[in-house]
């Protein structure tokens with residue numbers, strides 16, 4: 223019996239080599255768009271949601287969005303609290319909530335948004351918001367008439383949902399005074415809101431990078 227390769231053997235060997243070459247091309251096409259930096263910096267989604275009747279809190283929300291977007295690999299969804307869906311909430315890695323101060327606390331719309339986490343979105347019993355990052359911002363007519371209470375009650379609702387809350391801008395979040403001697407939102411307040419958005423995105427990336435190892 224001959225030990226030389228037959229024509230049939232040569233054909234199957236060349237097909238084998240073709241398959242290896244094809245696999246190499248496919249793998250290396252994927253490699254070209256991958257880097258160690260990608261592995262260390264997962265992409266994240268930040269939901270920025272707010273209530274605003276006369277536009278002040280909305281301006282702060284836009285600055286929070288700009289700050290979050292300035293961090294590479296950050297997707298941002300910006301919506302009014304009444305427009306947020308269960309999908310928006312559960313697909314976000316971080317949620318930043320803004321409220322005008324109404325009677326020294328968050329407005330009814332923002333409170334209803336949090337109440338809906340249970341009644342509309344069913345966060346319990348699984349604690350579906352657990353370990354997402356949370357933060358707050360607020361606007362108020364007066365200098366000292368409820369901004370910190372408003373941010374703290376927003377953070378308290380997040381803590382009750384086992385979220386990881388962060389400050390930024392100010393100690394409890396970003397805030398602005400909109401009436402009297404300080405009408406509307408000034409550049410310093412916008413910078414504070416932007417700093418909050420940046421910090422939320424940075425901390426969220428750290429947490430996501432840590433949890434993927």
Ligand SMILES: Cc1cc2nc3c(=O)[nH]c(=O)nc-3n(C[C@H](O)[C@H](O)[C@H](O)COP(=O)(O)O)c2cc1C
Nearest residue numbers: 274275276277278279322323325326362363364367
């Ligand atoms: C019903 C109501 C209650 C308010 N209560 C307070 C308050 O307790 N303290 C305060 O400083 N401003 C209060 N304000 C003023 C708003 O917080 C302020 O104008 C805010 O910037 C409005 O935000 P917006 O423009 O996003 O609607 C109140 C306004 C309304 C309409």
